[in-house]
Amino acid sequence: MASIIEKYLKPARTGFVGKILDLILGVKDAKFDETVKEKVNALLPQVKTRAINKLGLDPSEAQLIKPITFAGHNYDSDTKVKQGKDGKWRSNAYQVTWLFFTKDQICAYKISFFIEGTLDKGAESTEEYFYKDITNFSTSSGVIDVAGSKVQSNQFSIVVPGDKFSCWVNDNIDAQVQAMKKLLREKKAG
Numbered sequence: 001m002a003s004i005i006e007k008y009l010k011p012a013r014t015g016f017v018g019k020i021l022d023l024i025l026g027v028k029d030a031k032f033d034e035t036v037k038e039k040v041n042a043l044l045p046q047v048k049t050r051a052i053n054k055l056g057l058d059p060s061e062a063q064l065i066k067p068i069t070f071a072g073h074n075y076d077s078d079t080k081v082k083q084g085k086d087g088k089w090r091s092n093a094y095q096v097t098w099l100f101f102t103k104d105q106i107c108a109y110k111i112s113f114f115i116e117g118t119l120d121k122g123a124e125s126t127e128e129y130f131y132k133d134i135t136n137f138s139t140s141s142g143v144i145d146v147a148g149s150k151v152q153s154n155q156f157s158i159v160v161p162g163d164k165f166s167c168w169v170n171d172n173i174d175a176q177v178q179a180m181k182k183l184l185r186e187k188k189a190g
Helices: 004-009 015-025 029-055 174-189
Strands: 068-073 081-083 089-091 093-101 105-114 123-130 136-146 149-160 163-168
Touching: 004 029, 004 081, 004 089, 029 068, 029 089, 029 093, 029 105, 029 123, 068 089, 068 163, 068 174, 081 149, 089 149, 093 163, 105 163, 123 149, 136 174
Parallel strands: none
Antiparallel strands: 068 093, 081 089, 093 105, 105 123, 136 149, 149 163
């Protein structure tokens, strides 16, 4: 039996009868989003623990500001994508990023995984940036090509000379970015 994720991302049927069947039997955008949200929310505590362990952090030392998490559909290679009736793009892959703030640096952890897979098969990365080295926090949106589809994407980045740490985001992250910019200004001034 196909999962909700598989059913949603399945290519649309063709012809009149196919379109009627998709309308009746197809998974709605809201149901897909609800399924993904439930799966990701169930994984967030586990991802945070993995992040702390991979970064070798003492959580009590990483509380300069509250840790921030970003999550979003991942549009890297090997993902299946579909544009919903609401115009939003969705995929079978997801990315979760945790940012921890110590007195001297930002510690970043990112994991990309297939929604129906396990975290153990996810691609992980960690980075540590000293505040003095960070030149910018940025957000960007644009159209990228994924398996022949033009997909609207949103990313957050930490920019340092010669390098950039980026992650996918789904939601409005303005408040979190403003808190980080305020902290960076304080660190650079102090």
